[in-house]
Amino acid sequence: MTDEIHGSADGLGRPGGAPHAAGRETARATVDLDVIRRNVEVLREHAGSAAVMAVVKADGYGHGLVPSARAAVSGGASWLGVAQLSEAMALRDNGVHAPVLSWLHVPGSDFAAAITADIDLSVSALWSLAEVADAARALGRTARIHLKVDTGLGRNGAFGDDWQILLPAARSLEAERLVRIVGVWSHFVYADEPTHPTVRRQQERFGQAVREAERAGCELEVRHIANSAATLTNPGVAFDLVRPGLAVYGLSPVPSLGDPQSFGLTPAMTLSADLAVTKRIPAGQGLSYGHQYVTSQDTTVGLVPIGYADGIPRNATNAGPVSLGGARHTVSGRVCMDQFTVDLGPQSRAQAGDRVTLFGAGESGEPTAEDWARATGTISYEIISRIGSRVPRVYIGGQQ
Numbered sequence: 001m002t003d004e005i006h007g008s009a010d011g012l013g014r015p016g017g018a019p020h021a022a023g024r025e026t027a028r029a030t031v032d033l034d035v036i037r038r039n040v041e042v043l044r045e046h047a048g049s050a051a052v053m054a055v056v057k058a059d060g061y062g063h064g065l066v067p068s069a070r071a072a073v074s075g076g077a078s079w080l081g082v083a084q085l086s087e088a089m090a091l092r093d094n095g096v097h098a099p100v101l102s103w104l105h106v107p108g109s110d111f112a113a114a115i116t117a118d119i120d121l122s123v124s125a126l127w128s129l130a131e132v133a134d135a136a137r138a139l140g141r142t143a144r145i146h147l148k149v150d151t152g153l154g155r156n157g158a159f160g161d162d163w164q165i166l167l168p169a170a171r172s173l174e175a176e177r178l179v180r181i182v183g184v185w186s187h188f189v190y191a192d193e194p195t196h197p198t199v200r201r202q203q204e205r206f207g208q209a210v211r212e213a214e215r216a217g218c219e220l221e222v223r224h225i226a227n228s229a230a231t232l233t234n235p236g237v238a239f240d241l242v243r244p245g246l247a248v249y250g251l252s253p254v255p256s257l258g259d260p261q262s263f264g265l266t267p268a269m270t271l272s273a274d275l276a277v278t279k280r281i282p283a284g285q286g287l288s289y290g291h292q293y294v295t296s297q298d299t300t301v302g303l304v305p306i307g308y309a310d311g312i313p314r315n316a317t318n319a320g321p322v323s324l325g326g327a328r329h330t331v332s333g334r335v336c337m338d339q340f341t342v343d344l345g346p347q348s349r350a351q352a353g354d355r356v357t358l359f360g361a362g363e364s365g366e367p368t369a370e371d372w373a374r375a376t377g378t379i380s381y382e383i384i385s386r387i388g389s390r391v392p393r394v395y396i397g398g399q400q
Contacts, residue, residue: 029062030394033268035268050238050241051079051240052241054075054248056082057087065090069098080096081101123147123148124148136179152201153187163209181220182221191227251369255370266361275355279300301344308337314334316335329343
C-alpha cells in the first residue's frame with residue numbers, strides 16, 4: 001500500500017484529510033511504515049529465540065506513536081515499550097492490544113487506569129510498589145509488574161541493597177495476589193561499545209538478580225536487558241526479550257561499528273521542506289542573523305522554511321547538510337526559529353517550491369540523520385526524536 005496519509009500534530013497518525021487547512025505544508029516528515037515493519041523482521045532474526053519488544057516511546061522516536069506501534073507489531077514485535085503511562089494509554093485508546101510495558105513514573109501516577117487497561121508496570125522503588133499494590137487492591141485485580149534492577153547505569157532501578165529490600169516486599173504482595181512479578185529487567189551503560197568492561201559486569205549482576213528473584217519464588221515470564229545496540233552486537237544477552245528502540249526506525253545505534261545497511265536496517269523517516277524563496281545575492285553579502293555566513297561570489301540563495309522551533313538544531317549553523325536536485329549543500333548562516341538559508345551556488349536554477357531533503361535513508365545520496373548528528377555533535381536519536389509537532393507526519397505503506 002503506497003497511498004499517503006497525513007498524521008495529526010499529536011503524532012498518533014489519525015487521518016487528517018487534506019494536509020492542512022492552509023494548503024500545502026511547508027515541510028513534512030515522511031514515514032514509511034513498511035520499512036518499520038521490515039526493520040522489526042530483521043531484529044527478530046538478530047534476537048534468535050528471544051521475543052522482541054519494540055520501543056515506541058517519545059512518539060515513536062518522532063515517527064508517530066500509534067502508526068509505529070502497529071507497524072512494529074505487524075513485523076513480529078510481540079511487546080511494545082514506552083516510558084510514560086500517557087503513551088501506554090494512548091496505545092490502548094487507539095486499539096493497540098499488544099502487551100505494553102511502561103517504566104517511568106512518579107508518585108501519584110494513575111496506576112489504576114494502567115492496571116485496568118492491562119498495562120505492565122515497571123517497579124524499581126518501594127513507593128511505586130506500594131502505589132501499584134494500593135491501586136490493585138482498590139480494583140480487586142492483580143497488577144503485572146517488572147522489577148527493575150540498577151546493574152550499574154546509576155539511573156532508574158533498585159541499586160545495591162535496595163534490591164534486597166524491594167524483592168521480598170514484592171514477593172509479599174505477590175502472595176496477597178495484588179501483584180504478579182512477570183519480569184526482571186535492567187539497562188546497559190555501554191551497549192554501544194560491546195567490548196567495554198562494564199558490559200560483562202552488568203551482565204553478571206543482572207544474572208545474579210534474576211537468580212535471586214527465582215530463588216525467592218518468582219516465576220518469571222521475561223528477563224530483559226538488551227537494547228538496540230545489544231540486540232545487534234551481543235546475542236549472549238538476549239535472554240527472553242530484547243528491547244530495540246532506535247533500530248526499529250532503521251538507524252544504527254553503533255555507527256562506529258556499522259551503518260544501518262550493514263545490519264540489514266533502513267531509516268524509515270525522510271525530512272524535507274519546500275523552498276519558500278530563491279534569489280540572486282552578490283558576493284560579500286551576509287546571510288541570516290549575525291551574518292555568520294558571507295557569500296564568496298555572486299550566487300543563488302534558497303530559503304528553507306523549517307527551523308529550530310521544528311527541531312532543527314540551532315548549532316547546525318554553517319554545518320547541517322541538505323540536498324536539492326541530487327546535489328549536496330550546507331546550511332548557510334544561522335538557523336532561525338522558522339527557517340534557514342542555503343547558498344545554492346552561482347549555477348543553480350532552483351525555484352520556490354523545489355523540495356529540499358534534510359535527511360533520509362541516504363539511498364539517493366541525500367544526507368542521513370547520522371550525518372546531521374555528526375555535523376551538530378549529537379546522536380541520531382536526538383535528531384529524529386526532536387522533530388516538532390508543527391511538522392506533519394506523512395505515512396506511506398503499512399495497514400492504514
